[in-house]
Amino acid sequence: MRRHLLALLISAACAHHTAKGQSEYQTDSIFIRKIFNTALSDGKCYEVLRDLCFKVGPRLSGSAGAAKAVQYTRNVMIEQQFDNVFLQDVIVPHWIRGAKEQGWIVTGKTGKIAVPITALGGSISTPKGGITAQVIEVKNFQELREKDPALVKGKIVFFNRPMDPTRFSTFDAYAGAVDQRGSGASEAAKMGAIGCIVRSMTTRLDDIPHTGSMRYASGVPMIPAASVSTNAAELLSKTLAKNPQTKFHFQQNCETLPDVASHNVIGELRGAAKADHYIVVGGHLDSWDFGHGAHDDGSGCVQSIESLRLLRALGYKPNHTLRAVMYMNEENGLKGGMAYADSARSKKEKHLAAIESDRGGFTPLGFGIVGSARQKEKIKSWAKLFAPYGMHQLGVGGGGADIGPLGPLGTTLLGLMPDTQRYFDYHHAPNDTFDKVNKRELELGAAAMAAMVYLIDKYGLE
Amino acid sequence: MRRHLLALLISAACAHHTAKGQSEYQTDSIFIRKIFNTALSDGKCYEVLRDLCFKVGPRLSGSAGAAKAVQYTRNVMIEQQFDNVFLQDVIVPHWIRGAKEQGWIVTGKTGKIAVPITALGGSISTPKGGITAQVIEVKNFQELREKDPALVKGKIVFFNRPMDPTRFSTFDAYAGAVDQRGSGASEAAKMGAIGCIVRSMTTRLDDIPHTGSMRYASGVPMIPAASVSTNAAELLSKTLAKNPQTKFHFQQNCETLPDVASHNVIGELRGAAKADHYIVVGGHLDSWDFGHGAHDDGSGCVQSIESLRLLRALGYKPNHTLRAVMYMNEENGLKGGMAYADSARSKKEKHLAAIESDRGGFTPLGFGIVGSARQKEKIKSWAKLFAPYGMHQLGVGGGGADIGPLGPLGTTLLGLMPDTQRYFDYHHAPNDTFDKVNKRELELGAAAMAAMVYLIDKYGLE
Numbered sequence: 076m077r078r079h080l081l082a083l084l085i086s087a088a089c090a091h092h093t094a095k096g097q098s099e100y101q102t103d104s105i106f107i108r109k110i111f112n113t114a115l116s117d118g119k120c121y122e123v124l125r126d127l128c129f130k131v132g133p134r135l136s137g138s139a140g141a142a143k144a145v146q147y148t149r150n151v152m153i154e155q156q157f158d159n160v161f162l163q164d165v166i167v168p169h170w171i172r173g174a175k176e177q178g179w180i181v182t183g184k185t186g187k188i189a190v191p192i193t194a195l196g197g198s199i200s201t202p203k204g205g206i207t208a209q210v211i212e213v214k215n216f217q218e219l220r221e222k223d224p225a226l227v228k229g230k231i232v233f234f235n236r237p238m239d240p241t242r243f244s245t246f247d248a249y250a251g252a253v254d255q256r257g258s259g260a261s262e263a264a265k266m267g268a269i270g271c272i273v274r275s276m277t278t279r280l281d282d283i284p285h286t287g288s289m290r291y292a293s294g295v296p297m298i299p300a301a302s303v304s305t306n307a308a309e310l311l312s313k314t315l316a317k318n319p320q321t322k323f324h325f326q327q328n329c330e331t332l333p334d335v336a337s338h339n340v341i342g343e344l345r346g347a348a349k350a351d352h353y354i355v356v357g358g359h360l361d362s363w364d365f366g367h368g369a370h371d372d373g374s375g376c377v378q379s380i381e382s383l384r385l386l387r388a389l390g391y392k393p394n395h396t397l398r399a400v401m402y403m404n405e406e407n408g409l410k411g412g413m414a415y416a417d418s419a420r421s422k423k424e425k426h427l428a429a430i431e432s433d434r435g436g437f438t439p440l441g442f443g444i445v446g447s448a449r450q451k452e453k454i455k456s457w458a459k460l461f462a463p464y465g466m467h468q469l470g471v472g473g474g475g476a477d478i479g480p481l482g483p484l485g486t487t488l489l490g491l492m493p494d495t496q497r498y499f500d501y502h503h504a505p506n507d508t509f510d511k512v513n514k515r516e517l518e519l520g521a522a523a524m525a526a527m528v529y530l531i532d533k534y535g536l537e
Numbered sequence: 538m539r540r541h542l543l544a545l546l547i548s549a550a551c552a553h554h555t556a557k558g559q560s561e562y563q564t565d566s567i568f569i570r571k572i573f574n575t576a577l578s579d580g581k582c583y584e585v586l587r588d589l590c591f592k593v594g595p596r597l598s599g600s601a602g603a604a605k606a607v608q609y610t611r612n613v614m615i616e617q618q619f620d621n622v623f624l625q626d627v628i629v630p631h632w633i634r635g636a637k638e639q640g641w642i643v644t645g646k647t648g649k650i651a652v653p654i655t656a657l658g659g660s661i662s663t664p665k666g667g668i669t670a671q672v673i674e675v676k677n678f679q680e681l682r683e684k685d686p687a688l689v690k691g692k693i694v695f696f697n698r699p700m701d702p703t704r705f706s707t708f709d710a711y712a713g714a715v716d717q718r719g720s721g722a723s724e725a726a727k728m729g730a731i732g733c734i735v736r737s738m739t740t741r742l743d744d745i746p747h748t749g750s751m752r753y754a755s756g757v758p759m760i761p762a763a764s765v766s767t768n769a770a771e772l773l774s775k776t777l778a779k780n781p782q783t784k785f786h787f788q789q790n791c792e793t794l795p796d797v798a799s800h801n802v803i804g805e806l807r808g809a810a811k812a813d814h815y816i817v818v819g820g821h822l823d824s825w826d827f828g829h830g831a832h833d834d835g836s837g838c839v840q841s842i843e844s845l846r847l848l849r850a851l852g853y854k855p856n857h858t859l860r861a862v863m864y865m866n867e868e869n870g871l872k873g874g875m876a877y878a879d880s881a882r883s884k885k886e887k888h889l890a891a892i893e894s895d896r897g898g899f900t901p902l903g904f905g906i907v908g909s910a911r912q913k914e915k916i917k918s919w920a921k922l923f924a925p926y927g928m929h930q931l932g933v934g935g936g937g938a939d940i941g942p943l944g945p946l947g948t949t950l951l952g953l954m955p956d957t958q959r960y961f962d963y964h965h966a967p968n969d970t971f972d973k974v975n976k977r978e979l980e981l982g983a984a985a986m987a988a989m990v991y992l993i994d995k996y997g998l999e
Contacts, residue, residue, distance in 0.1 A: 519958070
């Protein structure tokens with residue numbers, strides 16, 4: 076009898092628990108539906124992005140555009156009546172492209188075929204008048220190192236390993252090729268080269284050169300480095316196959332100026348229960364210096380602002396303080412991300428979670444997670460709440476560059492993971508413009524971030 | 538002891554079965570990987586689509602463009618050395634838009650605001666000089682029917698219910714609004730209206746009018762019907778709110794000419810074991826009469842051809858005969874789909890499965906299935922083989938318009954289901970052009986179709 080009673084009690088307790096779980100699930104499901112519906116029917120982020128693209132434009136760290144972007148996004152969050160909007164000081168590098176970058180394949184004594192090139196971010200200038208030299212084409216560092224240094228000396232090294240088009244995730248393809256851009260110049264210089272050109276980081280064959288950061292290894296001569304469009308890379312490679320003596324010419328006038336005072340831009344919705352515990356959403360405010368930086372990372376910035384605006388518009392009262400952070404200087408220094416984490420550390424601000432959107436404003440498919448197994452399981456237990464919106468990947472992939480420095484502080488890191496197929500068509504290139512962003516796709520990402528913030532704010536990550 | 542022996546035998550048999558299953562899974566997984574790798578690294582369909590867009594162009598049934606498209610796709614399959622390429626006769630309607638379609642909001646006695654309009658497919662012309670009349674704005678048929686007929690008589694009915702932006706699938710949003718386009722004119726005519734204008738079927742706010750088919754109910758006067766861009770619809774609605782007497786003018790010169798002899802285009806890879814059993818993949822070759830019909834349905838056509846080319850390029854020898862079918866006249870008659878099924882019926886051709894791609898050349902997410910529960914389960918059992926390519930929806934949604942007539946013959950119908958977010962930005966509109974199609978997304982769809990054909994060909998659907 077007592078055993079029966081116990082069984083009955085346990086059963087009743089479980090039923091209660093299940094009923095409670097069901098009811099919570101219903102509540103969450105309904106609220107998340109409201110988030111998505113509001114984002115899709117009354118979203119603001121597409122118009123904010125339009126202004127960021129057309130009224131602000133490109134915004135490389137240290138530039139007038141970057142300063143304008145700081146003021147613009149600050150004003151947006153003030154106008155949207157965030158509880159608190161403030162700037163956080165960040166000292167950033169100031170590299171400029173300069174005027175007149177050009178390149179050509181030298182054909183015969185006087186002939187030339189002009190090809191699209193662009194200086195890599197951080198590169199030095201060529202000598203005045205440019206460099207003209209024979210070309211050593213290689214696919215990777217190993218192939219270069221096996222060359223006779225006498226052969227490489229005084230030449231231009233041409234890194235021409237394409238991004239692997241068979242990788243389903245274009246980010247994987249990028250990861251497999253970007254060492255050429257990042258370290259190619261120093262690898263070439265170690266062998267005595269006087270210049271470095273790199274095939275653009277895209278799977279497309281077109282005439283658009285893609286820039287991106289490079290760094291010089293210490294103790295190695297600095298040589299100028301540029302990217303060439305994929306079509307130009309193909310042409311140069313074919314030309315070299317016919318005539319290995321073919322020369323290439325390029326000229327660029329880039330320069331690294333003294334560091335500049337800049338800012339992260341932070342907007343807050345204050346928490347009711349635990350105002351000194353934070354959940355942050357963010358993207359990086361800087362972009363490269365051409366196009367609009369629409370996908371990279373205008374999208375992530377406006378989605379972050381929108382995700383908090385949506386929660387407020389729906390009357391949600393957060394437990395923790397929610398922050399939208401526009402990080403400065405992701406592209407060529409990560410100073411904003413580091414400054415944010417430094418500040419959090421010194422102020423002993425407890426950050427539960429940081430979410431970043433920096434993979435383009437495309438249809439969201441899930442979130443990457445960097446956290447404990449238990450935290451991952453907890454987040455994955457919310458899968459059913461995201462499924463109606465096409466998001467079926469929770470826990471595939473990592474966080475994001477800007478939030479990385481928060482990791483050592485015990486913050487769970489999440490990265491919004493959109494469809495990757497188109498991203499590198501536009502990445503770091505003049506065609507990363509507003510028209511490439513689809514309104515609905517952008518809004519879905521913002522809604523997904525809002526839903527994730529809501530769930531973490533409500534349930535925590537313990 | 539005997540029981541032990543039996544258990545051992547069963548265990549061994551199971552292990553064998555599992556090992557065999559494992560090994561088959563490995564074989565399939567490796568082959569499908571090859572399909573995707575080949576599609577992404579050596580795909581041909583993007584260039585075929587480029588020519589279909591630029592060298593053929595728009596191809597409404599009965600037009601010179603449609604005839605050119607028949608010859609072009611026939612030649613592509615001949616050049617790709619399909620075993621057998623042939624044309625199937627189809628008689629199609631021949632509607633033409635005519636010159637000079639225009640519309641404006643009449644403001645005051647002499648003022649006007651020109652707005653983008655386009656005749657709906659199948660509509661009659663306006664009287665020479667167009668129609669000018671007061672406007673009755675409604676959101677649905679019910680609202681219209683509740684009006685006083687005396688109020689509607691002699692007016693233009695303006696259907697202005699937007700596609701619901703909160704539907705995650707834009708096809709659902711389309712399904713919830715397209716009755717206005719299809720039946721609006723006759724519903725308006727029943728109430729005595731002399732013209733009908735319909736808000737374009739897109740969630741975007743822009744200046745692009747979207748056409749699409751409409752049909753006249755029998756026994757109801759035929760009145761001219763046009764679509765207006767969404768921005769124009771918003772403007773007209775606001776203008777009417779201020780002044781309900783506002784008049785609208787529109788003029789169009791469309792015409793239905795006598796039917797025309799046209800064709801489905803069919804390419805075959807002959808099967809080794811069961812040559813008289815068929816698996817078909819297809820899209821529709823006709824498009825509306827502006828833009829390129831790049832997504833609708835140039836993409837589906839070139840993906841279908843590509844899916845079989847991929848199998849051949851990889852040396853696959855099919856058991857069943859595989860057909861790529863370019864159906865004519867999906868947009869305004871479905872005569873091609875019906876002719877194909879009629880022929881299959883009269884020739885007693887057994888069709889195991891028909892796969893259609895007619896939802897745009899975007900990142901594929903899965904296949905819709907129309908078939909028995911057992912067939913659905915069988916197809917779903919292949920989910921793990923599609924998962925590495927982002928395809929996680931097997932069995933969500935249906936087949937396709939062109940393959941629908943094969944259903945009654947016992948054919949399992951599958952529809953390729955891509956991401957839907959952008960489709961209706963371009964659907965039936967002048968901006969459905971080649972540049973809107975992403976090469977990788979298109980190729981992934983072709984590979985997905987090839988993989989599905991391979992699995993059905995290998996395992997059947999019993």
